[in-house]
Amino acid sequence: MRYLNNSEKKRIVRYRKHLFYLGLLLLALLEIFIPRDPYFWFDGLPVFYSVFGLLGCILTIIICKTLGRYWLMKSEDYYEE
Amino acid sequence: MIEHIFPVHPAAIFILGALVIPLLKGRLKQIYLVTLPVVAFVNLLYLPHSVFWVHHIGGFELIFGRVDSMSLPFGYIFIIMAFLGALYAIHLKGSGEHVAAFILVGASLGAVFAGDYISLYLFLAMMTFSSAPLIFYRRRKSATGAGFRYIMFHLFGGSLLLAGIVLHYTFTGHTHFGPLESGGLYFYLVMIGFLVKAAVPPFHAWLSDAYPEGTATGSVFLSAFTTKVGVYVLIRAFAGADILIWLGAIMAVYGVVYAVIENDGRRLLAYHIISQVGYMVAGVGMGTQMAINGAIAHAFCHILYKALLFMGPGAVLYVTGKEKLTELGGLYKTMPITLILFMVGGLSISAVPLFNGFVSKSMIVAAAGLQGEAAVYILLVLASVGTFLHTCLKLPYYTFFARDAGIEAQEPPRNMLMSMGITAFLCLFIGIYPAILYNILPYPVDFVPYTIEKVVEKIALLSFTFLGFWLLKDKIAGQPTISLDTDWFYRKAGTAFMWFCRNPALAFAGWVDMTFARLAGGFLWFCRNPASALATGVDSMFAFVVRIFVGRQRHSPLRALKSVVGWMDRLSLAAEEAAKRRAQREKMAALAQGEVDVRGIDSALFLVALMLALFLLYLAVKYLW
Incomplete structure (x- = not known):
């Protein structure tokens, strides 16, 4: 990486990104086609865990940050007054 | 050959072993620190599944070694962790952190192998006091505060647990540490005591408050033991x-x-x-x-x-x-x-x-x-x-x-x-x-x-x-x-309590102090010369009685003026007196607000330990002979 110029670096980053998306697609497909033995009605749905991972992550961040901004986060000397 | 090896209690290896650390120096100390866990591990491998080290003290059965498939996994991992933590901290020159950490390991092992509530309680308390130094050694103000809050909160949990244990003993007549049947008050008291150890919300804030304030090497030890002992005791009882x-x-x-x-x-x-x-x-x-x-x-x-x-x-x-x-x-x-x-x-x-x-x-x-x-x-x-x-x-x-x-x-x-x-x-x-x-x-x-x-x-x-x-x-x-977390409640309550101590409580104390000082002054005045004091008393009594019986010419204008002047005089005197008292009170408040000498706590603790030792000695003498 160190000896490459900028355009080459960008190309490698883009290549990696595409590889990552391809992997995600493959995982989602795998989750549809492999035989499953679900515990409940919902966790046997196709692509349940993929969607859960993505939505869970995004919602966690948004909800917690909102909670933090309006209630929980205080300045560092909050207890020293 | 193997049958002839008599295993030692794993907790004893660490607690007694920790006392040797300050005597060692340099390379020898480093070797000792990593060898001791290895020795303890080998010793643990030779422990058969059974109940060892049962002592009868004061009518209670103390079981120090209940070795079974539930306690052994915790024993293994605690000793492995002691090795890893000691290796991680081996470059530290001082002995204090090592000693505290090893006693913490020993106390955790003691709690895990304890078969009755009394020895369990003692080891849990020992864990609290041996882990706190790992926070204090950070040597900064926020760490000291967090360390004290850590100790206080665990004492709170510990006293609930103790109350639960006493109630349990009253109802069931034994202190055997096993599954508790739900219902009674002791069920909930013991549960809260254990939940504090396992850092279950809303009793968790001590963990996120204290662990990050520990030293770089101390936090590694802290993260491993207390909560996992909490989980272990929950498994046993609940x-x-x-x-x-x-x-x-x-x-x-x-x-x-x-x-x-x-x-x-x-x-x-x-x-x-x-x-x-x-x-x-x-x-x-x-x-x-x-x-x-x-x-x-x-x-x-x-x-x-x-x-x-x-x-x-x-x-x-x-x-x-x-x-x-x-x-x-x-x-x-x-x-x-x-x-x-x-x-x-x-x-x-x-x-x-x-x-x-x-x-x-x-x-x-x-x-x-x-x-x-x-x-x-x-x-x-x-x-x-x-x-x-x-x-x-x-x-x-x-x-x-x-x-x-x-x-x-x-x-x-x-x-x-x-x-x-x-x-x-x-x-x-x-x-x-x-x-x-x-x-x-x-x-x-x-x-x-x-x-x-x-x-x-x-x-x-x-x-x-x-x-x-x-x-x-x-x-x-x-x-x-x-x-903000649930520690808000006791941190804010702490601040409010200190305000209460510094203002209303101190003012009241000052008032009591002044009253007694004046009373004492009065006694002193009397004692210096009781005869003339009595005479003065009799004189004033006499004057009072005479005034009542003989009366005064109340309605002459000169008399009225005089009495007004007298009252003015008395008022200004009272004001002066009040100002003097106020200055004195402020001086006392200033004295109380300065640095408190923390060394006092040491001596208090020493006294408590001395009394405990005397009491144990008394018990031993009474019940063993």
């Missing part, structure tokens, strides 16, 4: 208590919520201890063989990967002196080995296949699934999304990558890297060869972690979490804030 399922599941998500908004790297990890212990508590609540197995296996793995995770930021703190995410960044260039070893811990806690978290955490989640607890199942899976998001993505991203903070750094000392390396190896080894862990669990394991289905589901879950992180990674950057 396996199958329904309320624990919900507390555990909520706890798992609770820790994640706070980790999102946390800026201090080690505090983020502390919140993830709460989250991970939530899995174990939920497992205890389910109470099935698989769930209990899962809880113990997860405690075993958790100690390893959490130690590794605390070692990473600990090394960064040791090298750079910084721990806030907003002050760090770009360290991957100078600390690549630390980064890689830290990532092993991160992948383990996230339960990535081939790492140890996967083989233990999936057991608890599967147990929830098999029991049909849908909501608990969802909460636990959600918590694992959050865990991956923070420990494995946010923390390393903002410590080692993100912007280059231009900090000069190098790899930490070799012993730190070695300790991290061994821990990382153990994490991977158990992940790849789980049978070695499953074989020491109390119940037979018929759970196969590595099926195509489970592996694909897990990788899909975590990869899509990564996608979510990548989309929102600028949103979760650390911000220089602290978070």
